[in-house]
Amino acid sequence: MTDRAQYEPSPASGARVQKDGEKWTLVLVRELRQSPEKVWQAITDPVHLREWAPFDADGNLGAAGSTVKLTTVGAPALHVTETTVTRADAPNLLEYKWGGFDMRWELEASLSGTRLTLWTNIGHRFIAMGAAGWHICFDVLDRFLASQPIGRIVGPEAMKLPGWQRLHAEYAKEFGVETLNWPPQTRQ
């Protein structure tokens, strides 16, 4: 757990916002040092997801047509949604919905290993927060894939990190949106 105690998020990078009228999509790109096959397992296998993802899955997401229940981890009320995987071309393309969000994962072999791209639509007010949250998840994923797992950091755990406010502010500035005062700084 020493590594987890020492973890601080890396600087904001690799995210952009696609605006299509009212619908905003967060696009996150991360270079990982492992093969697409290994990354594919990390994004589809429930045991692997548990190590880094902001939700738990009760089944494997790697087959089109599968119905899987996703539980948002750390939400202020138990939140379970059911999804059907609409596309699963291992180890390159995965599509399903997380609640009302479209999730599209693309894995491309790259010089360093895999270039992972995630497209997810998200409410305007929370887009910088979402980018910061996914950023931390991907930092944790990177360590998990390197066999140096530090354990999932999501929800309140993420917001307690020393670098949370800084990371959130960096994305807000990059996207030209306001930061939310969350968790509230002035009230106990």
Add this chain to the structure above:
Amino acid sequence: MKIKVTSIYVDEQNKALRFYTETLGFTKKTDFSQGPFRWLTVASPEEPDGVELQLALNDNPAAKAYQQALFQQSQPAIMFFTEDVQGDYERIKARGAEFTMAPTAVTGSTIAMLKDTCGNLVQLSQLARW
């Protein structure tokens, strides 16, 4: 231990927020998202630190079925108390809300019922003075 929040399922949270604030007159209290989960509550301006109403998205089949069954049986999903049901009825109606029951005297109270535009019936109750 305190009763601090109660929930209602809605089919669309932004639409619900408009109805419960602009039409009914409550104020937004908390609005926070985590992933696709959005914690959204309103409170009464008469009691800003009173009980909050959570506008919960009915994004699972059990919630949808429960909400639709209540609505089809004409049962209110939530009940609010007022000191002036006739006045509220007129004000809220003037803002475009659709009532399914005008103020009606029943045992112990006068009640009115309206649609919240998000799949629910809402009852307004004014207790009779004894």
